[in-house]
Amino acid sequence: MREASAEKDDQKHHDERRNQRQSRRRCGTGRDSCAGEGSLEEGCQPEEGRAQSQEKRQAAASKKEAKASKKAARPAQAKATAPRPESKGAKILEMIGRAKGATLAEIMKATDWQAHSVRGFISTAGKKHNVKIESSKNEAGDRVYKIAK
Numbered sequence: 001m002r003e004a005s006a007e008k009d010d011q012k013h014h015d016e017r018r019n020q021r022q023s024r025r026r027c028g029t030g031r032d033s034c035a036g037e038g039s040l041e042e043g044c045q046p047e048e049g050r051a052q053s054q055e056k057r058q059a060a061a062s063k064k065e066a067k068a069s070k071k072a073a074r075p076a077q078a079k080a081t082a083p084r085p086e087s088k089g090a091k092i093l094e095m096i097g098r099a100k101g102a103t104l105a106e107i108m109k110a111t112d113w114q115a116h117s118v119r120g121f122i123s124t125a126g127k128k129h130n131v132k133i134e135s136s137k138n139e140a141g142d143r144v145y146k147i148a149k
Contacts, residue, residue, distance in 0.1 A: 082129060088113070092121060093147075096133060101146025103138070 083089035088111040095102035095110060107118045122145055126133050132148040 089121060089125070092118070093125065093129065093131070096122075096145045097147050099146075101134075101144045104143040104145070107145070 083093065091110055092102075092107055095107060104115060104118060107113070108115060111118065113121075122133055122135075125131065134146055134148045136144050138144050
């Protein structure tokens, strides 16, 4: 019998706490206000706080839309037809433009690049600079790159 009355007290306590939590409102100042009777602390105006946050969300959404439309309206950038004359890329294109082409080792020595860097440049150079590059092996087994005619 004592346990039943303790359970009722516990249940009553939990119900009161739940009601208190549900009756609290977040006000515009960020403080919790007990609104059991509808009164708010001085300076608390929940409607304004909610309106301000809605305005912020709408402003952020309109910024995203403007950014997306700006991207869509941007014209396609012109592709580079040739690298700068003094660059290593220009040096590579000049070397592979020769009649016999250039080996990977020659290009690495001329540019001071590692093999994977040279191969990476060559793989993208055809797309960027509108050239067709052929790759083959010579009698010695070295990789030779040259521009196809």
